[in-house]
Amino acid sequence: MTTAEKYVTAAYCVVFALVLVYVLIMALKLQRLERDVDDLAARVPDEDADEETREPARIG
Amino acid sequence: MRSIPLPALAVSSLVLVTTALALVFFVAPNDQTLGFSQRIFYFHVSIAFAAYACFGCGAWQALRHLWKRDPRADLASYVCIHQGLIFGTLVLVTGSIWAKIAWGRWWIWSEDELVLFLVLYLFYCAYFMLRFSVDPGPQRANLSAVYALFGVVLIPVSFAAIRLAKAYFHPEVFTLHGPNFGGWILVTYCTAQASLLVLAYTLYRLEIGAKRLDGRLRELREALA
Numbered sequence: 001m002t003t004a005e006k007y008v009t010a011a012y013c014v015v016f017a018l019v020l021v022y023v024l025i026m027a028l029k030l031q032r033l034e035r036d037v038d039d040l041a042a043r044v045p046d047e048d049a050d051e052e053t054r055e056p057a058r059i060g
Numbered sequence: 061m062r063s064i065p066l067p068a069l070a071v072s073s074l075v076l077v078t079t080a081l082a083l084v085f086f087v088a089p090n091d092q093t094l095g096f097s098q099r100i101f102y103f104h105v106s107i108a109f110a111a112y113a114c115f116g117c118g119a120w121q122a123l124r125h126l127w128k129r130d131p132r133a134d135l136a137s138y139v140c141i142h143q144g145l146i147f148g149t150l151v152l153v154t155g156s157i158w159a160k161i162a163w164g165r166w167w168i169w170s171e172d173e174l175v176l177f178l179v180l181y182l183f184y185c186a187y188f189m190l191r192f193s194v195d196p197g198p199q200r201a202n203l204s205a206v207y208a209l210f211g212v213v214l215i216p217v218s219f220a221a222i223r224l225a226k227a228y229f230h231p232e233v234f235t236l237h238g239p240n241f242g243g244w245i246l247v248t249y250c251t252a253q254a255s256l257l258v259l260a261y262t263l264y265r266l267e268i269g270a271k272r273l274d275g276r277l278r279e280l281r282e283a284l285a
Binding site: 011014018036 | 267281
């Protein structure tokens with residue numbers, strides 16, 4: 001492998017590595033967002049559970 | 061363009077980049093003057109044009125923000141400039157590697173084309189310093205938009221600087237009469253350019269999608285608190 005070939009390969013590897021790092025950062029961010037959604041979903045009161053615990057209203 | 065699903069864009073980017081790499085390394089012939097090192101230019105030039113396109117798009121979105129006061133345009137402008145900076149980093153790195161092969165030095169301060177691109181790059185780095193030194197709100201959006209509009213003026217200066225290269229030879233890909241090459245070199249360059257533009261758009265869509273989701277989650281958290 002000549003010096004020029006080594007440098008050209010290195011240049012393409014740098015491009016690939018930087019794009020890969022960017023995609024990894026975005027993947028980590030999306031994972032964090034997913035955890036936030038789960039956290040918010042857990043804080044929203046469950047409507048079905050509320051209906052089960054609610055006492056039946058007397059009519060008449 | 062907005063209706064194209066993100067997975068389809070990601071697959072298109074992957075296919076195009078792979079095709080471009082195959083053409084660069086296995087099909088395109090060696091340049092008579094520059095030899096093997098000329099193969100850097102397929103991606104170096106394409107990445108530079110993708111960076112210019114991102115900065116230009118950032119300026120366009122900034123103008124839209126100032127014109128229509130649309131907060132989505134401010135976010136789009138920010139994401140475009142962020143993408144442009146990533147591609148700008150790649151331009152500097154690949155350019156320096158080529159300079160080391162062709163000129164024997166990583167960087168030459170007396171060369172206008174190198175220094176002007178660095179000025180453009182640092183100008184957009186300062187955009188982030190400005191943006192994050194102001195509290196979120198209309199004032200930050202307006203200041204960022206005006207700054208992004210000023211930055212776009214540097215793009216033609218940086219592009220023209222390659223023609224001003226003096227002491228050291230810097231290849232010109234495009235002349236006033238069109239591209240400076242033909243045959244497989246042109247096909248490879250066009251494929252590389254298309255692949256980098258599609259990749260830039262895919263990354264833009266990915267980042268802006270995550271940012272919008274982040275914003276909506278913050279609003280929901282505040283509403284629930």
